[in-house]
Amino acid sequence: MDKQLAVEKENITVRKKVSLYAAAVLLLAVLAVSMTLSIMIGPVPIHPVTVWEIALFKTFPLEAFITPDWSVAEENIVWNLRFPRVLLAIIAGAGLAVIGTAIQALVRNSLADPYxxxxxxxASVGATLVILFGAFSIFGPYALVAAAFLGSLLSMILVFFLAQVGGKISTVRLLLAGIAVSMILSAVTSFIVISAPQEEGIKTAMFWMMGSLSGAKWTFIPIPAAVTLIGFLFLWSQYRSLNILLMGEEAAVTLGIRLEHFRKLLIVVTALLTGVLVSVCGSIGFVGLMVPHIVRLVMGSDHRTVLPISALVGAIFLVWADICARTVISPEEMPIGIVTALCGGPFFLWLLRRSAYSFGGER
Known part of the structure; x- marks a missing residue:
């Protein structure tokens, strides 16, 4: 009997691995197609073969295999404008989805989201202070990232403090505290923006506050890419602890999780990820709310699967959101945060209407 149970358990594990690999391969293919379409589409359409010829030619020394038969303008559009933009969309989408996954596990609530x-x-408060007034100059070229990180960390600590009742986090208080703190900090950000001395700086900051990838450059890619990758790998290595958190505080303590220590660690990691991403592409909402929830509905709640699949789905979603932002009112461009809000707002209301909207917390 024990042997049969062991065999069945092993078969289930194998099936889970196969489904994970199959889903990952499928999503990587969709992501590659989405990247190609995103770089092709624009005021100057580019052939898909030309897109990848330029990318390979600029990345690897392939002069013997690729003849550069494209124009200088096409090379500049593909390599200097559209490629950094689509890579930033992939990094931001994956990072925001991973952050949302971690926060939802931390508070055991599917309505949780960094936005x-x-x-x-x-993070926006800290970043706008740097953009418009040059604050935090002590950090030099990393002032924007440092300010956004400090802002996100302090706001998260404040929300958790307000949400605690008798040492435990109340789901309702968490959401209300989060919404209240978000509104207050958004008002502070708006006050900072209208107090700026330069009109052009105000316009840039307002567009950035709603999320934008229009300023993407190659120099912006390394830091968010490295931080997102390290943050993802750390959270993925802690998938067992994240799974145990879903079982409740008492079960987590019983199973050997140093709950307060692990919570503080998650708060710092998610705040750092949020701060870095907000510093390069502004405040983009609802990605961390929608993507993890959809992935859990399809793939289950095991974080060994949820984290990588959420990262891929988040990347694909933000690439397509950026395509919409660039093309819907072309030749003008709308902030990408508007697109994600139009998708995420109805999704948030649907979650509210569900009979059970948390992982085991309050209803």
Whole structure:
């Protein structure tokens, strides 16, 4: 009997691995197609073969295999404008989805999200101070990232403090505290923006506050890419602890999780990820709310699967959101945060209407 159970358990594990690999391969293919279409589409359409010829030619020394028969303008558009933009969309989408996954596990609530809980708003306060007034100059070229990180960390700590009742986090108080803190910090950000001395700086900051990838450059890619990758790998290595968190505080303590220590660590990691991403592409909402929830509905709640699949789905979603932002009112461009809000707002209301909207918390 024990042997049969062991065999069945092993078969289930194998099936899970196969489904994970199959889903990952499929999503990587969709992501590659989405990248190609994103770089092709624009005021100057580019042939898909030309897109990847330029990318390979600029990345590897392939003069013997690729003849550069494209124009200088096409090379500049593909390599200097559209490629950094689509890569930033992939990094931001994956990072925001991973952040949302971690926060939802941390508070055991599928409505949790860095945007709704005020974390993104806190990062925006720090970032706008740097953009418009040159604050935090002590950090030199990393002032924007440092300010956004400090803002997101302080806002997250404040929300958790307000949400605690008798040492435990109340789901309702968490959401209300997050929304209140988000509104207050958004008002502070708006006040900072209208107090700026330069009109052009105000316009740039307002567009950036709603999320934008228009300023993407190759120099912006390394830091968010490295931080997102390291953050993802750390959270993925902690998938067992994240799974145990879903079982509740008492079960987590019983199973040997140093709950307070692990919570503080998650708060710092998610705040750092949020701060870095907000510093390069502004405040983009609802990605961390929608993507993890959809992935859990399809793939289950095991974080060994949820984290990588959420990263891929988040990357694909933000690439297509950016395509919409660039093309819907072309030749003008709308902030990408508007597109994600139009998708995420109805999704948030649908979650509210569900009979059970948390992982085991309050209803």
């Amino acid at each position: 709704i809980l005020g974390v993104s708003s806190g």
